Amino acid sequence: MSRSARSLAALLLCAVLVLASLATQARADVNVQYPATAGLGKPFMVRVTSTEPLTGVELIWQGRTTRLAVTVWNERYIALGMLGAQAGKVKAGDHAFRLRLIDGKRKSEHLLPVKLETVKYREDRLTLPDKMVNPPASEMKRIEEERKLTAEAIATMTERRDWKLPLVRPVPGIVTSEYGRRRILNGRAGNPHAGIDFRAASGTPVRAAAAGRVVLAGDFYFSGKSVYVDSGGGMITMYFHMSSLAVKTGDLVAAGQVVGASGSTGRSTGPHLHFGLALTRQLVDADLLFSSTSDKLLEKSVFTRIDPVWK
Numbered sequence: 001m002s003r004s005a006r007s008l009a010a011l012l013l014c015a016v017l018v019l020a021s022l023a024t025q026a027r028a029d030v031n032v033q034y035p036a037t038a039g040l041g042k043p044f045m046v047r048v049t050s051t052e053p054l055t056g057v058e059l060i061w062q063g064r065t066t067r068l069a070v071t072v073w074n075e076r077y078i079a080l081g082m083l084g085a086q087a088g089k090v091k092a093g094d095h096a097f098r099l100r101l102i103d104g105k106r107k108s109e110h111l112l113p114v115k116l117e118t119v120k121y122r123e124d125r126l127t128l129p130d131k132m133v134n135p136p137a138s139e140m141k142r143i144e145e146e147r148k149l150t151a152e153a154i155a156t157m158t159e160r161r162d163w164k165l166p167l168v169r170p171v172p173g174i175v176t177s178e179y180g181r182r183r184i185l186n187g188r189a190g191n192p193h194a195g196i197d198f199r200a201a202s203g204t205p206v207r208a209a210a211a212g213r214v215v216l217a218g219d220f221y222f223s224g225k226s227v228y229v230d231s232g233g234g235m236i237t238m239y240f241h242m243s244s245l246a247v248k249t250g251d252l253v254a255a256g257q258v259v260g261a262s263g264s265t266g267r268s269t270g271p272h273l274h275f276g277l278a279l280t281r282q283l284v285d286a287d288l289l290f291s292s293t294s295d296k297l298l299e300k301s302v303f304t305r306i307d308p309v310w311k
């Protein structure tokens with residue numbers, strides 16, 4: 001090979017290397033999958049996939065910050081989170097969540113719009129003993145203390161992710177009162193139903209919908225014998241009105257593990273299981289999650305490519 005041919009070859013090799021590195025850079029990207037619109041009360045999924053190393057991912061939604069667990073799969077950094085807006089608490093319209101990508105001490109923030117749409121929920125007329133609708137003054141101190149405890153339990157935030165879809169149905173019975181039903185209690189409009197009521201004869205084993213840690217277990221004025229399980233990433237599941245408890249605060253539970261037996265304790269008109277799902281303190285409709293996988297939930301999602309601006 002002549003000298004000029006050799007230098008031409010070297011030049012070509014250089015060009016190839018430069019192009020290859022450019023191509024690598026172009027492939028290094030961050031994608032966010034989430035729905036552009038979501039129904040009020042309906043949970044929705046956010047999946048972040050990055051070829052750039054991430055040590056953390058945070059979602060800031062409705063004033064709450066959720067730190068998501070990051071897993072590495074196939075040289076990609078993946079974080080999966082679930083968000084929602086509580087019916088009767090958040091208004092329909094244009095909202096947004098802030099996505100914070102973290103790599104060591106560097107951060108990159110992005111605002112992602114979500115449109116929340118009104119969902120038509122049914123109405124229920126209920127007649128309850130007056131003392132249950134209007135608790136006696138002597139119970140107010142107890143109710144206030146319990147309100148603080150339960151609010152704290154619902155606000156639990158741990159970075160690990162113990163939940164996976166579909167969730168385990170806590171009892172086999174049919175749904176007798178859906179999420180979002182507006183309740184007219186003794187003629188007065190109450191808040192929309194913040195959970196799902198399942199038919200369950202007294203004594204039916206109640207199973208944890210997802211793995212996690214029991215953050216609260218006790219006997220409360222309104223919800224009776226109850227268990228709150230933290231499954232990480234802001235997800236708390238609740239089991240109310242049970243006749244007995246099989247776990248205590250601090251216990252770790254597996255998905256499907258029995259946490260108690262159904263009953264009619266607290267403010268209840270008959271044996272049933274009230275199941276609640278909180279996502280970053282928003283009580284949402286779990287119904288879809290008993291039959292959907294994460295991929296199915298993401299089907300109607302938009303793919304947004306993000307160019308991190310590290311600061």
Ligand SMILES: [Zn+2]
Binds near residue numbers: 177195
């Ligand atoms: Zn209920």
